Amino acid sequence: AQKVTQAQTEISVVEKEDVTLDCVYETRDTTYYLFWYKQPPSGELVFLIRRNSFDEQNEISGRYSWNFQKSTSSFNFTITASQVVDSAVYFCALSGYSGNTPLVFGKGTRLSVIA
Amino acid sequence: DVKVTQSSRYLVKRTGEKVFLECVQDMDHENMFWYRQDPGLGLRLIYFSYDVKMKEKGDIPEGYSVSREKKERFSLILESASTNQTSMYLCASRDQGPQDGYTFGSGTRLTVV
Numbered sequence: 001a002q003k004v005t006q007a008q009t010e011i012s013v014v015e016k017e018d019v020t021l022d023c024v025y026e027t028r029d030t031t032y033y034l035f036w037y038k039q040p041p042s043g044e045l046v047f048l049i050r051r052n053s054f055d056e057q058n059e060i061s062g063r064y065s066w067n068f069q070k071s072t073s074s075f076n077f078t079i080t081a082s083q084v085v086d087s088a089v090y091f092c093a094l095s096g097y098s099g100n101t102p103l104v105f106g107k108g109t110r111l112s113v114i115a
Numbered sequence: 116d117v118k119v120t121q122s123s124r125y126l127v128k129r130t131g132e133k134v135f136l137e138c139v140q141d142m143d144h145e146n147m148f149w150y151r152q153d154p155g156l157g158l159r160l161i162y163f164s165y166d167v168k169m170k171e172k173g174d175i176p177e178g179y180s181v182s183r184e185k186k187e188r189f190s191l192i193l194e195s196a197s198t199n200q201t202s203m204y205l206c207a208s209r210d211q212g213p214q215d216g217y218t219f220g221s222g223t224r225l226t227v228v
Binding site: 009031032033035037042043044046047050052093096097098100102106107108 | 148209215217218221
């Protein structure tokens with residue numbers, strides 16, 4: 001069975017601090033994909049990044065970076081110099097080899113950035 | 116701009132009413148999904164569909180049914196609404212490849228009184 005664990009339920013940081021959101025996954029598939037989504041207070045989930053199981057390179061996009069480590073089955077998300085607009089619920093998700101099955105989501109981490 | 120559109124942003128219904136939540140996507144995606152989101156429980160899958168007229172139960176299908184008569188439309192039906200179905204309902208669509216993520220609608224916040 002596939003599983004995604006986001007152990008941090010809520011995180012609160014002061015603006016400009018760096019923050020890392022943890023994501024640990026379980027799967028028996030050798031080919032799989034990992035995703036991060038952001039859900040701001042408006043409610044709509046927005047896609048942030050996708051990573052496939054064969055690409056362990058870290059990715060940076062502006063203040064966002066992602067660290068994928070197959071050895072620890074983790075796909076962590078770091079926000080550098082956090083801003084109030086980063087306040088949201090962040091979901092990590094896993095897709096197995098079949099595209100016709102639902103993504104498996106973690107329960108989400110609520111990030112509050114305080115000015 | 117590709118979209119998943121949910122017909123209502125906020126909805127208030129009475130206990131026992133039959134409720135229809137509509138979701139339409141314009142991306143020609145095969146797969147569509149209905150989730151509910153409650154505090155502390157994350158996203159819970161109600162039903163999904165991988166083709167027209169096909170449906171699969173998710174983790175919490177009780178009290179719900181779905182309809183997919185056309186590829187672009189996936190409807191969630193609460194046969195007899197109850198107060199414990201008060202929740203945020205999210206629709207999503209997905210193309211067929213494992214590399215494809217979801218595109219979500221903006222959600223419907225349903226209150227059953």
